[in-house]
Amino acid sequence: MSSSAQKYDVFQAIADPTRREVLRLLAENELPISEITSYFPMSRTAIAKHLHILSEAELVHGRKVGREKRYRLQPESFAELRQWLSYYDQFWNNKLSILKHVVENVESDELQVIKTETSNRKK
Amino acid sequence: MSSSAQKYDVFQAIADPTRREVLRLLAENELPISEITSYFPMSRTAIAKHLHILSEAELVHGRKVGREKRYRLQPESFAELRQWLSYYDQFWNNKLSILKHVVENVESDELQVIKTETSNRKK
DNA sequence: TTGACATAGAACCAAATGGTTTCGTATAAT
DNA sequence: ATTATACGAAACCATTTGGTTCTATGTCAA
Numbered sequence: 001m002s003s004s005a006q007k008y009d010v011f012q013a014i015a016d017p018t019r020r021e022v023l024r025l026l027a028e029n030e031l032p033i034s035e036i037t038s039y040f041p042m043s044r045t046a047i048a049k050h051l052h053i054l055s056e057a058e059l060v061h062g063r064k065v066g067r068e069k070r071y072r073l074q075p076e077s078f079a080e081l082r083q084w085l086s087y088y089d090q091f092w093n094n095k096l097s098i099l100k101h102v103v104e105n106v107e108s109d110e111l112q113v114i115k116t117e118t119s120n121r122k123k
Numbered sequence: 124m125s126s127s128a129q130k131y132d133v134f135q136a137i138a139d140p141t142r143r144e145v146l147r148l149l150a151e152n153e154l155p156i157s158e159i160t161s162y163f164p165m166s167r168t169a170i171a172k173h174l175h176i177l178s179e180a181e182l183v184h185g186r187k188v189g190r191e192k193r194y195r196l197q198p199e200s201f202a203e204l205r206q207w208l209s210y211y212d213q214f215w216n217n218k219l220s221i222l223k224h225v226v227e228n229v230e231s232d233e234l235q236v237i238k239t240e241t242s243n244r245k246k
Numbered sequence: 247t248t249g250a251c252a253t254a255g256a257a258c259c260a261a262a263t264g265g266t267t268t269c270g271t272a273t274a275a276t
Numbered sequence: 277a278t279t280a281t282a283c284g285a286a287a288c289c290a291t292t293t294g295g296t297t298c299t300a301t302g303t304c305a306a
Binding site (some may be wrong): 033034044045048066068069 | 281282283284285
C-alpha cells in the first residue's frame, strides 16, 4: 500500500535520447519547460511529457515559480543505476581506472578517513 | 561506412526487465537459448528476440555449438553506461561509499600502484 | 535414414511510445 | 481590463515494441 505504481522506472526513463539530453541540460541549470523546449526540435507538450517521465523516475524535480515550472536534477536517483551497474563490475577487468578516477576526485580529508578505516580492518 | 546502423543501443537494451534478468543469468553461466527460456514465462522465440537486442547492443555474445547457440555476457560493453553515469557523479554527495567499495574490492598490488601514481602527481 | 531437438525467420497482433493539435486556466505585464 | 505568456490535459495518430504462431533448416541420436 505504500506507493506509487510507478509506470516508468529509471531504466526506461534514460532509454530515450531526448530525455538523456534533458538530463544533461538540467545538470547545469534549473530551467523552466519553455526554455528546455528551445533546445529541441519538438513541441513544448512533448518536452513536458518527457519531464513527467523523468519526474516519475525521480531523476528530476519540478517546482512552480510564478507561472512557470522549473525543473532541476535530482541526483540521488542515479544511485539505483549505479547499484545495478556495480553488480557487473566483478566481470570487468578495468577496476584500476575507476579507482584512479574516484581517488583523484575525492576530497583529501575524506580520503584519509578511507585509508584509516580500511587499514584498521582485519584482513 | 564503418558500421552498424545499430537499431538498439545499450540504454534501450537494458530498459526491459526481462532483458535485465537475462543479463543476470548470463553473468553466471554461458547458456543456450532453450535453457534461458526455461527461466521465463514466455516463448523461446521471444527470448531469442531479446537476445538479438542484447547482442546488437553488445552486452552479450552468442556462439554456435553444435545445434545450440550459447550466449555469454560481454562485460566490456557496460563501459558506455559507466561512462555516461560517471558524468553525474559530480552532483552526488556520496563518493565516500563508492571509494570504500572500490578500495575494498581491488587487489592490493593494484592499490599500491594507484597510491604511488596519485601521490607522485603534481597537485 | 529416420526422428527428435535447437534454432532461425516470417507473418501477425495488441499495447505502449513518442509525437502532434486543440482547448482551458492561471499568472504576469501593459 | 485586456492581452500575452506558461503551463496542463485531452484527444488523436503513426510507429515501435514485445509478444504470439507457424514453417523451414541444420544437427544429433538411434
